[in-house]
Amino acid sequence: MRVHAGDIWGGLAATVVALPAAIGFGVAVYEPLGQSYNAQGVMAGMVGATLLGVLAARFGGCQRLISSPCAPAAAVLSAFAIHFTQSGMPAQQVLLSLLLIGAMSGLLQIIFGLSKLGGLIKYMPYPVVSGYLSGVGLIIIASQIPKLLGVYGNSGLWIALTSPEQWRAPSLIVGAVAMMLMWMGPRITPRVPAVVIAMVGSTVTYWMLGLWDPALRTIEGNNLVVGPLGGTSASGGSVDALGGLSNFFSSLLLPWHAIADAHLPSLSNLLYPALTLAVLLSIDTLKTCVVLDTLTRSQHDSNRELIGQGIGNLASALCSGMPGAGTMGATLVNISSGARSSTSGMIEGAIVLLAYLLLAPLLSWIPLAALAAILIVVGLRMIDRHSLSLARSRDTQVDFVVVIAVALVAQIFSLIAATGTGLLLAVLLFLRKQIGTHIVRRATFGNQVFSRCERLEHERTLLEEKGKQTVILGLQGPLFFGTANQLLLASEPYLTGYRYLILDMKWVQSVDLSAVHVLERIRDRLADSGHQLILSDLPGELPSGENLRQYFDHTGILQEKMHIQVFNELDDALEFIEEQWLTEAGLRPRPDQSVTLRDFDVFRYRKDDTLADLEACMDRRSFAPGQKLFTAGDQSDEIYFILKGEVRLDVPLSDGREHHIASHHQGDFIGELGFLDGRIRADSATAVTEVELFSLSRVRFDQIAENHRRLGVTLITEIARVLASRLRQTNDELRLVESL
DSSP, rough: OOHHHHHHHHHHHHHHHHHHHHHHHHHHHHHHOOOOGHHHHHHHHHHHHHHHHIIHHHHOOTTTEEEEOOHHHHHHHHHHHHHEEEEEHHHHHHHHHHHHHHHHHHHHHHHHTTTTOOOHHHTTHHHHHHHHHHHHHHHHHHHHHHHHHHHHHHHOHHHTTTOOGOOOOHHHHHHHHHHHHHHHHHOOOTTHHHHHHHHHHHHHHHHHHHHHGGGOOOOTTHHHHHHTTOOOOOOOOOOTOOOOOOHHHHHHHHHHHGGGGGGOOOOHHHHHHHHHHHHHHHHHHHHHHHHHHHHOOOOOHHHHHHHHHHHHHHHHHHHTOOOOOHHHHHHHHHTTTTSSTTHHHHHHHHHHHHHHHHHHHTTTOOOOHHHOOOHHHHHHHHSOGGGGGGSSTTHHHHHHHHHHHHHHHHHHHHHHHHHHHHHHHEEEEEHHHHHSSSEEEEEETTOOOOOSSSHHHHHHHHHHHHHGEEHHHHHHEEESSTTTHHHHHHHHHGSSSSEEEEEEEEEEEEEHHHHEEEEEEEEHHHHHTTTTEEOOOOSSSSSTSOOOOHHHHHTTTTSTTEEEEESSSHHHHHHHHHHHHHTTOOOOOOOTTTOGGGGSSSGGTTTHHHHHHHHHSSSSEETTOOOOOOTOBBBBEEEEEESSSSEEEEETTTSOOEEEEEETTTOOEEEEHHHHHHBSSSSEEEEEEEEEEEEHHHHHHHHHHHHHHHHHHHHHHHHHHHHHHHHHHHHHHHHHHHHH
């Protein structure tokens, strides 16, 4: 496999950023176990950076992502280390518990990826994530301030702050230099990461202080520096001061030697901490992946990346390393240095291992105050200061409360409690948004909107009068237990005094059993009054993938056919109701009955001999259901007078489908545009039922108009009147739509 030069430089540059942070995070986790475990913390950070860098890059689904120990992992594990230590758990058992938490979190990440949960974890609400990360940042700051002051051991923040006699000047000076360089590093030179500048500058400062204090130049028993990198024995003693390859591998096995001396912790007690860590690391990784996609115009595989991260964290824990995630800083440096593939991440992991083998003596002298200062700056940057602005507006005050609540729970109780609080608030935030949604998109009446069937003038007059007894409620959003009562209240005014209630469900996103129960109540109340519930535009498949038609069928709501009707489109429902009104009024002839020319409004007052002459110029035709009368693109100048049946007009769309624009029944005419201008047809006409009609070409009409001029003028005038009426109706409906 050919390695691109950019991957080499990217991996090298990423190592410069990731290595100091990994060391700092490792020390932060293991320091509560005692000064002798600082070296093991350094080892854990470097092992984590090595194995995560190699394995996550190899098996992950995001190119150029750099994975290494991170601040959230350090905060979670250090919090548990402090809790376990204060509860009296032996150091070896604490060490083993931390590694088991890391291993279980890796397994959970693999399960997340295999279960295709990668696309869901990254959609954690921003206020919850913001509050959680702010809480993690505060925990990091609180845990590192004692080290910055030179107060070591298991002293808490309050004890450290109120015991100035324990403060040590070298720690304060080195820490101040490190913090200053972290803030000023980008201004000094943007080419070198600030963490590297801070690490080098603070270490040089420590050695300069050592010129005045010889004790600072002694590594044994010096609790101001990391100390020998040989690890610790099972009894807590030092192992082989200056490391080397043999020390490296022996240190990997040291924690597992503790199994012989310590009781194996209860896995059930570690499951929830592991779940907390797995979710947090997954969110941190996928958030970095999204940013990386934006910068590189690429697309990562969330589920595969979680599997890769899980493999890396599992391997790291089994080798006594720190867990971690995809890190933003090292990844950005990797990209800017020319990296092109995941090979850069593998190179970064290999360079970390090489750095340990070659630089172990130098790493032993890293000041703990410098690491503490760097982590404090990292913690400060994790606090979402932008969230403070959410308190200024009433629209975002609830989000601000969520951020503060999660952060406070993390401080007062634990990160586990913060996780539970965050998940609970995420659910409540979702329900709040959904319940606050107005599920009625619009309410219109049958005298405001009509079907696409063209009606004669006297039919239109009747439908405008009867349409007052039809109400259409356009529904939207989720219909579930949180909005079911809202649906009932919205329908309440229309359950009496209206013959038809149409629920247009075109914009509905989901339905649950509570909403179905409300629909049953609405149906039954309408049926008690002899009225009818109609459902239209039931989505075949909801955004959730659920088939609403099947769901309604399985719940049994559609079994009472006499009380409920279901139509594919709102237009079909309106046509059904209109036909009911016309039939009851005696304006709709029997399906097998044909009309004559005199039944057409345009010919109602013509003389018999005139109609006889006109009929002689026409062709009588018949069409079977589904047969085309004409097709869009045909050249024709004929007008058609429907004697029997129904004709549907459709216009073709660019994707090959057709859009229904109108339906015409007996006593109506179609094809008037081609008859007037002689241009090609813009629509297609299809027989819905058996159709009989008269067709009249423009040529024959011009011939009869020579002898019956009044008939010619009347026909043209009637066509113009009908077109004007249709245009007015269209304008009225457009105004109604715009007002909704």
